[in-house]
Amino acid sequence: MATEARNVVDKRTQILEATIRVLRERGISGLKVEDVAREAEVGKGTVYLYFEDKQDLLRALVEHRTLSFYEDVRRLTQEARPFRERLAALLERRLAFVDEWRGLWAAVAREAHPSDQAGWLKGLHERYQRILESFVESGVRSGELRPDLDIPLTAATLAALGCSPQLDFPREAYIAHLVEVLMKGVGT
Amino acid sequence: MATEARNVVDKRTQILEATIRVLRERGISGLKVEDVAREAEVGKGTVYLYFEDKQDLLRALVEHRTLSFYEDVRRLTQEARPFRERLAALLERRLAFVDEWRGLWAAVAREAHPSDQAGWLKGLHERYQRILESFVESGVRSGELRPDLDIPLTAATLAALGCSPQLDFPREAYIAHLVEVLMKGVGT
Amino acid sequence: MATEARNVVDKRTQILEATIRVLRERGISGLKVEDVAREAEVGKGTVYLYFEDKQDLLRALVEHRTLSFYEDVRRLTQEARPFRERLAALLERRLAFVDEWRGLWAAVAREAHPSDQAGWLKGLHERYQRILESFVESGVRSGELRPDLDIPLTAATLAALGCSPQLDFPREAYIAHLVEVLMKGVGT
Amino acid sequence: MATEARNVVDKRTQILEATIRVLRERGISGLKVEDVAREAEVGKGTVYLYFEDKQDLLRALVEHRTLSFYEDVRRLTQEARPFRERLAALLERRLAFVDEWRGLWAAVAREAHPSDQAGWLKGLHERYQRILESFVESGVRSGELRPDLDIPLTAATLAALGCSPQLDFPREAYIAHLVEVLMKGVGT
DNA sequence: GATGAATGAGGTTTCATTCAT
DNA sequence: CATGAATGAAACCTCATTCAT
Numbered sequence: 001m002a003t004e005a006r007n008v009v010d011k012r013t014q015i016l017e018a019t020i021r022v023l024r025e026r027g028i029s030g031l032k033v034e035d036v037a038r039e040a041e042v043g044k045g046t047v048y049l050y051f052e053d054k055q056d057l058l059r060a061l062v063e064h065r066t067l068s069f070y071e072d073v074r075r076l077t078q079e080a081r082p083f084r085e086r087l088a089a090l091l092e093r094r095l096a097f098v099d100e101w102r103g104l105w106a107a108v109a110r111e112a113h114p115s116d117q118a119g120w121l122k123g124l125h126e127r128y129q130r131i132l133e134s135f136v137e138s139g140v141r142s143g144e145l146r147p148d149l150d151i152p153l154t155a156a157t158l159a160a161l162g163c164s165p166q167l168d169f170p171r172e173a174y175i176a177h178l179v180e181v182l183m184k185g186v187g188t
Numbered sequence: 189m190a191t192e193a194r195n196v197v198d199k200r201t202q203i204l205e206a207t208i209r210v211l212r213e214r215g216i217s218g219l220k221v222e223d224v225a226r227e228a229e230v231g232k233g234t235v236y237l238y239f240e241d242k243q244d245l246l247r248a249l250v251e252h253r254t255l256s257f258y259e260d261v262r263r264l265t266q267e268a269r270p271f272r273e274r275l276a277a278l279l280e281r282r283l284a285f286v287d288e289w290r291g292l293w294a295a296v297a298r299e300a301h302p303s304d305q306a307g308w309l310k311g312l313h314e315r316y317q318r319i320l321e322s323f324v325e326s327g328v329r330s331g332e333l334r335p336d337l338d339i340p341l342t343a344a345t346l347a348a349l350g351c352s353p354q355l356d357f358p359r360e361a362y363i364a365h366l367v368e369v370l371m372k373g374v375g376t
Numbered sequence: 377m378a379t380e381a382r383n384v385v386d387k388r389t390q391i392l393e394a395t396i397r398v399l400r401e402r403g404i405s406g407l408k409v410e411d412v413a414r415e416a417e418v419g420k421g422t423v424y425l426y427f428e429d430k431q432d433l434l435r436a437l438v439e440h441r442t443l444s445f446y447e448d449v450r451r452l453t454q455e456a457r458p459f460r461e462r463l464a465a466l467l468e469r470r471l472a473f474v475d476e477w478r479g480l481w482a483a484v485a486r487e488a489h490p491s492d493q494a495g496w497l498k499g500l501h502e503r504y505q506r507i508l509e510s511f512v513e514s515g516v517r518s519g520e521l522r523p524d525l526d527i528p529l530t531a532a533t534l535a536a537l538g539c540s541p542q543l544d545f546p547r548e549a550y551i552a553h554l555v556e557v558l559m560k561g562v563g564t
Numbered sequence: 565m566a567t568e569a570r571n572v573v574d575k576r577t578q579i580l581e582a583t584i585r586v587l588r589e590r591g592i593s594g595l596k597v598e599d600v601a602r603e604a605e606v607g608k609g610t611v612y613l614y615f616e617d618k619q620d621l622l623r624a625l626v627e628h629r630t631l632s633f634y635e636d637v638r639r640l641t642q643e644a645r646p647f648r649e650r651l652a653a654l655l656e657r658r659l660a661f662v663d664e665w666r667g668l669w670a671a672v673a674r675e676a677h678p679s680d681q682a683g684w685l686k687g688l689h690e691r692y693q694r695i696l697e698s699f700v701e702s703g704v705r706s707g708e709l710r711p712d713l714d715i716p717l718t719a720a721t722l723a724a725l726g727c728s729p730q731l732d733f734p735r736e737a738y739i740a741h742l743v744e745v746l747m748k749g750v751g752t
Numbered sequence: 753g754a755t756g757a758a759t760g761a762g763g764t765t766t767c768a769t770t771c772a773t
Numbered sequence: 774c775a776t777g778a779a780t781g782a783a784a785c786c787t788c789a790t791t792c793a794t
Contacts, residue, residue: 011778027298028216033764043780048765084375098351104298106291106351110215125352136374145374153365154374156357163286163294163351164313169344177341185373186324186333186342187272221789222756231755233791242789387757403674404592409785419759424786460751474727479670482727486591486668501730512750521750529741530750532733539662539670539727540689545720553717561749562700562709562718563648597768598777607776609770618768 012050012060015040019061024102028111033057058112062105069097070127077135083144084179086135091175094162103163125159132158200238200248203228207249212290216299221245246300250293257285258315265323271332272367274323279363282350291351313347320346388426388436391416395437400478404487409433434488438481445473446503453511459520460555462511467551470538479539501535508534576614576624579604583625588666592675597621622676626669633661634691641699647708648743650699655739658726667727689723696722722746 018040023031033054037044051057076089101108113120132155139145145154167174206228211219221242225232239245264277289296301308320343327333333342355362394416399407409430413420427433452465477484489496508531515521521530543550582604587595597618601608615621640653665672677684696719703709709718731738 027302028295029299030302032762044764045766045780046778049778054764102298103294107216107295110290110292111217114215114218129356139374143376146376149374150365153357153362154369156352156355156362157366157369160350160352162348164344164348167344168317169341174341174344177338178345181342181345181370181373183373183375185369185371186327186337187371188331188334220787225756232789233755234753236790237753403678404671405675406678408783420785421759421787422757425757430785478674480674482667483592483671486666487593490591490594498730501728515750519752522752525750526741529733529738530745532728532731532738533742533745536726536728538724540720540724543720545717550717550720553714554721557718557721557746557749559749559751561745561747562703562713563747564707564710596766601777608768609776610774612769613774 011040011042011046015042015047015050015057016061016064019057020065020100023061023104023108024100028104028107055112055114058108062109062112065097065100066105066124069093070131073128074131074134077131077138083139083142084183087182088175088179090135090158091162091178092171095167095171095175098162098164099167128159129155132156199228199230199234203230203235203238203245204249204252207245208253208288211249211292211296212288216292216295243300243302246296250297250300253285253288254293254297254312257281258319261316262319262322265319265326271327271330272371275370276363276367278323278346279350279366280359283355283359283363286350286352316347317343320344387416387418387422391418391423391426391433392437392440395433396441396476399437399480399484400476404480404483431488431490434484438485438488441473441476442481442485442500445469446507449504450507450510453507453514459515459518460559463558464551464555466511466534467538467554468547471543471547471551474538474540475543504535505531508532575604575606575610579606579611579614579621580625580628583621584629584664587625587668587672588664592668592671619676619678622672626673626676629661629664630669630673630688633657634695637692638695638698641695641702647703647706648747651746652739652743654699654722655726655742656735659731659735659739662726662728663731692723693719696720 015036019031019036022035022039026035033047034044036057037047040047047057051060072093073090076093077086079086079089081089098105109121109124129152133151136145136149136151136154136158140147140149140151161178203224207219207224210223210227214223221235222232224245225235228235235245239248260281261278264281265274267274267277286293297309297312317340321339324333324337324339324342324346328335328337328339349366391412395407395412398411398415402411409423410420412433413423416423423433427436448469449466452469453462455462455465457465474481485497485500505528509527512521512525512527512530512534516523516525516527537554579600583595583600586599586603590599597611598608600621601611604611611621615624636657637654640657641650643650643653645653662669673685673688693716697715700709700713700715700718700722704711704713704715725742
């Protein structure tokens with residue numbers, strides 16, 4: 001029974017992980033259920049045991065990985081470390097997230113909810129926004145950030161960072177730079 | 189002859205503009221050649237007179253609008269105005285670009301060049317990178333930016349801004365905030 | 377233009393006729409759109425130019441052939457001939473109809489309207505009932521039928537004749553017998 | 565052992581009865597083995613313990629219910645009652661049979677024996693024909709039917725009655741009317 | 753050039769059947 | 774015996790592309 005429950009979890013997860021691998025490899029229009037099944041080493045029909053249809057698979061994929069990203073961000077930004085370090089950790093995780101999706105996140109999210117944009121997508125965004133607001137707030141409270149910051153706007157700024165999935169620079173240096181710019185600005 | 193040439197140009201443009209409208213409206217998998225043709229008010233076959241195939245259409249679309257975005261950015265960042273103002277203009281144009289594509293740019297670009305990633309896409313990125321490097325350099329030269337800035341990294345930072353196509357804030361305020369953060373940083 | 381209109385009509389008809397041929401040959405579960413297309417000598421996709429989906433094809437098929445059957449019955453039963461002859465003609469047409477469908481009419485009609493039974497199907501039945509009532513009435517008026525007949529019930533009786541698609545007897549003799557039984561009864 | 569045997573019989577019967585319930589409810593293309601199993605309250609695999617495959621299930625269903633219909637008809641028509649009463653009983657049973665199948669009998673029978681039509685189906689028909697011939701013969705012998713009747717044709721006539729699964733009339737009245745028409749005819 | 757009817761490759765999805773438990 | 778998770782053949786349907794007009 002325990003193994004059964006575990007197997008169910010495993011197979012769903014197997015399929016979800018196969019999905020993002022295929023997605024990264026072949027892009028959105030190259031994402032065929034048959035390929036996902038092969039990659040997950042299950043039969044084509046098995047995918048439909050765990051997901052209603054392709055759209056549902058995408059929905060689950062986006063939801064699962066986005067929420068787990070949010071969770072990580074929440075955890076990282078709440079650790080008891082200097083703001084700068086937490087910011088670096090946030091950016092690191094964010095870049096990993098963008099890279100994981102190869103910039104296709106928004107497109108996949110739309111496929112997952114073709115009509116509704118205001119609802120589901122916005123809901124996700126707002127969760128992220130709130131997590132980041134807490135983060136900014138903590139920085140202000142601790143005196144590491146300027147007290148006059150508009151917290152929502154600053155959170156939104158952090159949310160909009162790091163779109164580019166292509167990077168020519170060593171990640172380390174890039175993140176260090178981003179932190180530097182965000183903390184001190186580029187002006188004289 | 190002149191009118192003919194103009195017509196040719198017009199019809200191509202018509203189709204390209206119809207394409208992005210359909211794309212914004214229906215998303216990537218909702219982008220059907222037939223819908224594009226209807227939106228452009230031409231016959232379905234006509235699309236194939238101006239473009240090799242759907243992929244070629246997307247290639248042209250991405251290329252055209254991206255290059256024109258780059259051109260705008262180059263112009264805006266080279267105007268004889270204070271750096272802050274040019275930065276604001278850049279961000280404004282950048283946000284408009286992201287919004288125009290509703291976050292689908294990366295996905296469409298991949299459809300346009302399914303296999304090749306290193307080549308075409310990277311080439312585009314590098315152009316943008318160079319434009320932004322010039323911009324940063326000009327700011328350093330004029331003394332408006334810190335002289336110790338790593339110019340390529342700073343340019344890359346500007347390139348990676350503004351992914352989120354969803355915004356709850358008045359654009360004006362948001363851009364003003366972005367400028368402020370970039371110039372002065374958020375640290376105390 | 378005239379040819380175009382004709383072609384459209386022809387192709388729809390072609391497909392409908394191919395459909396009933398395939399249906400007769402292979403039965404209901406052997407009725408595949410691809411086979412219909414091949415039988416109609418058109419591409420698979422062409423079927424979907426003329427019909428929404430398979431269900432719509434069946435709907436059209438049932439409707440078309442049933443209404444044309446009704447029309448024939450109406451005409452035959454209104455001719456200026458003795459009742460017996462008209463009855464024979466009706467039975468002949470009825471047997472041809474049943475044979476044309478090989479007894480599958482009811483099943484196909486259900487596929488065509490899976491949920492709704494009260495509506496469409498009943499509507500069809502009622503049309504037929506009314507045509508037969510007129511027929512019976514005319515026989516009563518002309519004195520060829522007993523004046524005490526319950527007209528609706530008698531019409532319903534005629535409607536329920538001839539289910540069996542399998543016949544070992546010469547059609548002529550069978551029909552003559554049916555007429556004889558209906559007119560005079562089997563009792564002493 | 566007795567209970568075991570009984571259980572075997574019971575489960576087969578359970579499945580067969582579930583099958584016709586599902587068939588009536590959902591139609592032929594809605595007849596899925598999984599639904600049958602659920603309706604019979606057994607596992608999907610269990611169906612395959614009692615039947616070779618779906619076709620075999622249908623074969624058994626048609627055979628079982630048709631033979632039991634024939635048996636009933638034989639019994640009813642051989643009872644020691646006036647011909648008219650036996651005819652009414654026959655019609656009653658016949659209408660019940662048609663209604664039980666909702667007009668799908670012929671279609672299901674074909675699914676059960678896709679290729680062979682001459683053989684199995686014809687064999688069934690002939691059995692019925694012979695039963696009805698005996699019935700007619702008995703009527704003639706007893707003087708309740710006209711002595712000049714062609715017995716096979718008359719039997720075939722009885723066989724072809726009652727196709728319509730839809731009835732707006734009280735069954736009682738309808739049957740009385742049918743008997744009346746068959747015995748006395750509709751002519752003057 | 754311009755069109756859209758026609759096509760069929762190829763994708764999504766269903767469901768009869770198997771088989772390990 | 775009984776089960777139902779897993780499978781993949783095969784059906785439906787879409788849509789990029791062609792080509793006769």
